[in-house]
Amino acid sequence: MNRFKISKFKNTTPKIPKKDGWIGGVRAGSVASLGNHIKSSCGFVAFAADQAGAGLLGLASLEPGPDGKWTVTQMPCHADLVTDFDFSPFDDSLLATCSADETVKVWRLSEPHSEQPHSPSVTLSPGEGRLETVLHHPTSSGLLAVSSSQGAQVWDTSRDTPLAVLELHADQLWGLTWKEDGSLMATCCKDKKLRVFDPRAQLTPVQSAVAFQTNKESRVLWVRDSDYILTTGFSQVREREVRMWDSRKLGSSVGSSSLGTSSGILIPLFDPDSGLLVMSAKGDSVIDCFEVSAAEPFLSQVSQCLTETATRGVAMVPKLALDVVSCEVLRVLQLTDSYIVPVSYHVPRKPGQDFHADLYPDTVGQTAAMTATEWWEGGSTPVQRVSLHPAKRPQPRAQPAQQGAPKTALPRGRSSEEAPPGCSTSSSPLTTPTSSAAPSRSPSSTSGLSSGFLPSPSQSSRAIQNMLGPSSKFRHIQGSVLHRDTHITNVRGLNLTTPGESDGFCANRQRVAVPLAIAGGQIAVFELSRPGKLPDTTLPTIQNTVNVADLAWDPFDPQRLAVAGDDAKIRIWRVPAGGLTETLTEPECVLQGHTEKIYSISFHPQAVGLLTSSSYDMTVRLWDLQAGKEVKLLKGHQDQIFGMAWSPDGCLLATVCKDGKVRVYDPRKSAEPVKDGPGPEGPRGGRVVWVCGGQYLLVSGFDGRSERQLYMYSAQSPSSGPVATASTDVSPSTLIPFYDADTSVLIITGKGDTRVYIYEILSEPPYFLECSSFSSTEPHKGFSFLPKTECEVRSVEIARALKLSKTSIEPVAFKVPRVKKEFFQDDLFPETAVWWESTLTASSWLSGSNGQHRKIGLRPKDMIPGAAQKLKWGLEQTSLSVAIVLRLCHTHVYLV
Secondary structure, three states: OHHHOOOOOOOOEEEOOOHHHOEOOOOEOOOOOOOOOEEEOOOEEEEEEOOOOOOEEEEEEOOOOOOOOOOEEEEEOOOOOEEEEEEEOOEEEEEEEEEOOOOEEEEEOOOOOOOOOOOEEEEEOOOOOOEEEEEEOOOEEOEEEEEEOOOEEEEEOOOOOOOEEOOOOOOOEEEEEEOOOOOOEEEEEOOOEEEEEOOOOOOOOOEEEEOOOOOOOOEEEEOOOOOEEEEEEEOOOOEEEEEEEEOOEOOOOOEEEEEEEOOOOEEEEEEOOOOEEEEEEOOOOEEEEEEEOOOOOOEEEEEEEEOOOOOOEEEEOOHHHOOHHHOEEEEEEEEOOOOEEEEEEEOOOOOOOOOOOOOOOOEEOOOOOEEHHHHHOOOOOOOOEEOOOOOOOOOOOOOOOOOOOOOOOOOOOOOHHHOOOOOOEOOOOOOOOEOOOOOOOOHHHHHHHHOOOOOOOOHHHHHHHHHHOOOOOOOOOEEEEOOHHHOEEOOOOEOOOOOOOOOOOEEOOOEEEEEEOOOOOEEEEEEOOOOEEOOOOOOOOEEOOOOEEEEEEEOOEEEEEEEEEOOOEEEEEEOOOOOOOOOEOOOOEEEEOOOOOEEEEEEOOOEEOEEEEEEOOOOEEEEEOOOOEEEEEEOOOOOOEEEEEEOOOOOOEEEEEOOOEEEEEOOOOOOOOOEEEEOOOOOOOOEEEEEHHHOEEEEEEEOOOOEEEEEEEEOOOHHHOOOEEEEEEEOOOOEEEEEEOOOOEEEEEEOOOOEEEEEEEOOOOOOEEEOOOEEOOOOOOEEEEOOHHHOOHHHOEEEEEEEEOOOOEEEEEEEOOOOOOOEEOOOOOOOEEOOOOOOEEHHHHHOOOOOOOOEEOOOOOOOEEHHHHHHHHHHHHHHHHHHHHHHHHHHHHHHO
16 A cells, blocks of 8 residues: 555655845856765855866855855865865864865865865875765764775774775776765776675675666665665666665665666765655756655656756755755755756745644754764764754754854754754864854744744734733724725736836726736736726737836826836836827837846835836936936945835935845935945845834845844934834745825735735834734735725725736725724824825925925714714713712702
8 A cells, every 4th residue: 555655745846046046156167077066064065166276166155144145265175176075964064075186185164255264174195096086974973985986995084094995896986875874885886886885894895786787977875774775877778767776685676767868967865854865967957856765666756846057966955954944845956057056845834833743853963973983893873863843953062162163154944042063163173063153133033932933923822912012903904805896807918927126016096007928018007997897808008118127106197107127217108097098109208327127116205206216236216207317326235126215204215125234315415325224134025114204114024034024123223223023924925015104004915925914013112013914815916005085984994905816906995993983083094194296396306395295184074073072972971970969969968
């Protein structure tokens, strides 16, 4: 019945991040050697670099720095070609290298951006010609296996002579591997033979057999701690094949599997915890994942990942560096000509709630079981296993920091309290280092450590928190989709892949504009006054000629639409008053000035005809639409600009950037930021909005564990960091905020989400009061909010939005439940700013003038103010009380 057993890894899915998540600045060399050309520890990545000067090795950190970038360096190692290298399983900063100069060196690595020169801790001279491979022992510290063209040796790095010199092979030795317990070694050779050695018992093989049909390059690895060996090579008809062998009887293979005809040399990577085998070939653009089992079929395919560029080498990231929060079970690093591409394999489970113990059995720890001497004398102690559950991982031993010790970055999904032994610093070249991680920035994330995992977003726990602290009058707010008669349906051909910096579509009180997935950057414009099913015939559109990067309606002119394109130009279009009746091909004007693609555009909140744009050229530009030219150029960004927002009075502009900074500009005074501070962590997206009358900046982003976070900064001193943070969930989409200045209610969601989060924002602790959320039945593609005058105040509706789905546009109303709806709720509907009317021209604002929107009341004339009703009720209660007192007094006098 084994063949009917369902594997928990059968739906494992590979994910390749966007290009900004790749390690760039890599110059991979065409190294003619047998190694994988790339290796990884929990903190470092080493790769075969372009060796124009010979003897060079590339080095990078596994995780990006605080600026979201990786520092890549080249380390001179040998006098000749570096043929292979291997990280110690017990020390993330200990790297062994071998070379064509016939030497082996062991290095203590420092940070890639460190200016301290690297020097080898140990140098060995096997003296058997060019060395081909080097491999650390799996259980003993300071023990290496080294192979040359025809032989293999076992070295104790504390000695000048090898412990064992194995019998010479008849031809080129292709590869070698240790059994997981370190007792046996297997080799594969050009003479087509597979050999098994016991280096401590005899120098000749204890088992050998003809394993391959050709003398082309082959590889070998041990399967878990079992007696099975897996080999990759070529069949007699030049097909790539994988074979399984029983090391106790190598007469014939246990099973074999063909992978098709190709000349690329397979590189196998095996995870003993999950039984997953990842294979890619040099020169191929495919990474295959299989599950290995002892029963037939011993190899079953799980997934196939198509990569953008050809493979030069692949490496598997250690298990202790994986993001268990997102159910990541494997991570593979693909070395290409110019990049190192991380490929993450995830099991589709609900992340961030519970630790999935069935996916993460205890794994091999980073503390050596014995010394080289103890092993040589017959020791067989296994390496102690550790749990991958964040709360159960052993605490690293504290050691004093020493000069030259590396500061290893913590793996993703792990806080400083969760660091495994070995992911840290040490001064000794052959001992296990300890952790020196920075503390978590998010109070919510640290609180989650008490349970060992992310805080659960359960409504019950948050309700308890609300009971213990301030309570919001919006806590029971309800979101609901309005009647189908108000929907625009049968919407076809939408572009659902707009850049993350764009909201995806835009709306005003009259119409909505949506980019289409049609060549020429076409934009559909739908009139909100004409809901219903759209005809199946082709509708008139705006022909933007290039793909749409972002678009925005002029807040003071409902017929003017600004569209930013991939060609670094902004086109201004005018839609007829009654809507589109024919296709528009000529814009009102075209704004040119940016040198690269535009990220986002935004209109000024006070001055008419003043537009702001951000671009890949790392500048923000202000445009006067009436003059049709650029009027201001803002500088200072060091990377991609995620989002920007004007202050309510239109004096200041805030931006959030990929370089990890939040900046505040006063464009009329300086082209450089007047204030800045630390922004969200990591290279992922972010947004910014002004709240509390401009006292604070609210930024949405991600923390170091890919959890979506909200950060509040003081607008006067953003350099002091966030005054408060709030966690939402783990999701790849950037949270897009809408802030209602009248009620201080924040409504926030991301493209592709099904949930809309709602908070009341306070100007004092606790700053965030979470309210009820709104959930869709299917993922929405975006939200766009309408002016406050579109709300139905009789139903206590405080906000109205348009929800874009795959085939429809649906109005969503956010209402506060009140009992006496016949009265106007003064506390929920103060006078609102008429922000759809301008207060000054662009030229007057540029010359130094400021404006302020007038305000209007939202109470219908036939509704009684709630405050007047309360006063009336209070007077009635007072009159009743006085009458009762008088009656009691009269009764008392009568009795006397």
